[in-house]
Amino acid sequence: MSTPAYDENNIFAKILRGEMPCTKVYEDDVALAFMDIMPRADGHVLVIPKKAGRNLLDIDAEALAQLMPRVQKVARAVKKAVAADGITLHQYNESAGGQVIFHLHFHILPRWAGVELRPHTGEMAKPEALAALAEKIIAALA
Template structure:
């Protein structure tokens, strides 16, 4: 695998070395609230298999995580009632990637509200925990 640095923050969260506002976790992936959200309810879906991004990801890992991306988008829509959901995935720094472990952004879009900039403006931890619980409740 090309240039994968296992000390990245997402790998630390996967290994339990750092905390996160988790929405879902299984053997293949973890879903959590983005602490620098572009909108209320911004989720990250992170495959546990190590890869820098989509360009070096194992196709098997992608096949396992994409149904989860869909399931979480449906739960997000049910919990927060956004007008739409944007799916974003960045590959390399010039494209906007800031954490070099493959991850997918599920960004709720609310009519008439501008999205925040990627990676800026830390959210309130209490609100993130509440949002995580609300979205997780829709998975059951």
């Protein structure tokens, strides 16, 4: 079975083109990082490559090599900004692997000892709450 083609109309492609809004925390020529609108933890951030790729299995190795230092940089800032004890990194590939949006993305989830991740209910966070957390993360990146 072959892998489906990259869909230029996925929500992350639209965010990259400026057709959909996001609460941005980091951007450069390689990556964009923004607050997850349905966070499973306070400070939940997504990091996506600007280069099109469905997931880890089909993006070219050079694009992935350029992306990973950005994932690390943002993860360090998230941990510092929210005084987390640790970080969980989620990355899903294809439907059977849990992927819902077919543009490579990494979930950075700050974690605290004894605190479970919130369930994924589809409930959206208040924009002002995301903005406040984004400000802390942006400050930690400086």
